[in-house]
Amino acid sequence: MVAAWKAAGFTYNKYLSIAARVVRRSLKDDVRLKAERRGEIDLKYSAWQNGKQQDPKTIVQTAQIPEN
Numbered sequence: 001m002v003a004a005w006k007a008a009g010f011t012y013n014k015y016l017s018i019a020a021r022v023v024r025r026s027l028k029d030d031v032r033l034k035a036e037r038r039g040e041i042d043l044k045y046s047a048w049q050n051g052k053q054q055d056p057k058t059i060v061q062t063a064q065i066p067e068n
Helices: 012-026 029-038
Strands: 042-045 057-061
Antiparallel strands (some): 042 057
8 A cells, every 4th residue: 555645646745844834824823934944944055164164155045935
């Protein structure tokens, strides 16, 4: 028997992302706002040269991630 997320064609990470979003949206307003902030991500990259960190570059921000 295949797991439902696998049968639907999702990766496990995508399945977890969808499940977390559903749970956050089902919470009451005061708790939901705190939980939604925890779900935001920013992905940054910094190169190191001669033992010093160069300027970080933003790769992904939450607003750029599709909902589906």
